[in-house]
Amino acid sequence: MQITLETAKAIYRQAIDPRASETEGSAWWDEVADEVRDVVAARTMSEAAAVIDWWHRDWAVVSDTPRDAAKRIRDAARVLRIDA
DSSP states (O other): OOOOHHHHHHHHHHHHHHHGGGOOOOHHHHHHHHHHHHHHOOSSSSHHHTTTGHHHHEEEEEEHHHHHHHHHHHHHHHHHOOOO
């Protein structure tokens, strides 16, 4: 699976936060990209959700769940034609 950093950014912005910008910093984006790749590559939705479950505080603030976010990430990857 080849998901470039730029593609991971596009997936994240489409699925999670369209306001995420380059000002987040390269280290932050590298970590996000790794997690996006892991979510896309996960064998099941439950495994995908587990990858990003640690964001739970953020989910509660916006009434979201890791599973819903994982689904959006995987859907965005499909739209961008990324195969796991």
